Amino acid sequence: MRRMLLVLEPVIWLLFSAGMMVGGLLLPAWALVMGVAGPLGIAPAATSYDHVYALASHPLGRLVLLAAIALPLWGGAHHLRHVWLDFGGLRSDGLVGTLCYGVALLGSLAAIVAVARL
Amino acid sequence: MSHARPRVDAMKSARPGPTRTAPPRPPDGFPGARASAVGAVPPGREKLRSYLAFGFGGFFLMSVSLLVLRAVWALGNGEAAWSRVQASLQNPIYVIFHALAFVWLSWFVLRLFRLFPATQPRRIGPLRRPPDAVLVGGLSAAFVGVTLALAAILSGALG
């Protein structure tokens, strides 16, 4: 498994780099508004189906959401795999890496479907 | 997971020398390394903690993006599904989680930007890399701008 990951490493690294950038730029705002301000009633529009659907279903909105879901998944997967390695997990690296990137891959595919069906 | 210890074969050579060697020790700054006999705390300790926290940001990257996915999926399922997701987000645990994610990811991306200039080539053809302060300042300002703009759009203040 580790050999397979080695072959894919350049692509994974590229996705990871993009994921850190995109995730770092887009997700803090999402977490703040959709995760804190909205539920606490400070930004009621953020909880409104009509408002959010209008934004999300816009072509630009779909693209941004796809990037905001898929890319950070790869960024996070790569980071977590390396944290595992930092704590001495080399022997199970093939398995852990495959699991992490597997989640990223499934999530990316689900993201494509999710924005397409809006 | 074991405490950070170098593998006994760290920096091992294919041609071992003629005498018995003592095994390598981990970097003294790494969490889990043996305590200093003189009580010294190596500067590396704080830096490596920051590095590990940065790596752990991966957990927030993954979990928040999966929560975005859940929200978008609910949007596609209709208003009832969306309302159920909104109701679940009212849970204090979720609110605290998102607040923590906001802080951690903001710190994460600003640290990323601070390290960014060194990762770029000194020049591309005739174009030289801008001074580090310009790059870091510009990227950090972009983060603040994008966060404010997105927050305004999502909360209905704009667009």
Added chain:
Amino acid sequence: MAETQTKTIVVTRFDPDRDEAPRQQRYEVPVEPDWKILDALNYIKDEVDPTLSHRWSCRMAVCGSCGMNVNGEPKLTCKDPVTGYGDVIEVAPLANFPVIRDLVTEMEGFMERLQKVKPFILRAKELAVEAGPTRQSPAELDDYRQFSMCINCMLCYAACPVVANEPDFLGPAAIALGHRYNLDTRDQGQGERNEIFRDDGGIFSCSFANECSRVCPKHVDPAGAIQQAKLRNVIDWVTGLVRRREEGVR
């Protein structure tokens, strides 16, 4: 004016013929205010305990011989002033390396990694002498100059968590030096080196802890070199997928 002070130097000792494992030995050393850690070690060897073994040579931070962990931090002991420390100073062999004796570490592993990256000009085709000298502009020299400043002191290896955890990792200095040649306009071996860089223990094992650059006494910035190398490698990999392989050095 500052006077001689007595400091306690706690030195890691290891004699493979006598010791099961490394132990620590304390020495009282009358240090002068302008001394470096190396001066204290040489005092111990010359005046107190001739059995102490440690490497050193130039005393001016260019040979890279005297790297050790001082109070947990990889340092060039010839450059590190004793006044930067309190009354007790701990001197240990460089972390992440097997220890041959006392403060002397096994360097062979580093030499093998360095050789792997082919740190020399590789040409697909040698130029004829009649073609004259190969010209390189100041800007082209500037591209790789910083990465050529490495003195092979291995402080970066002692600081790197990936070196600790992944035995095949090429390591900061070797990658920085390989990258130095990839950036050199005279070199045509980028393709060959990039394949080595993509192999197990190559550049993508680096997780950008940045400790190597922090401890480097020559400001080589190996972490920057490695991250730059990653991007170049990906570009090379993508173009390599569409480009036909040529024989020999690419």
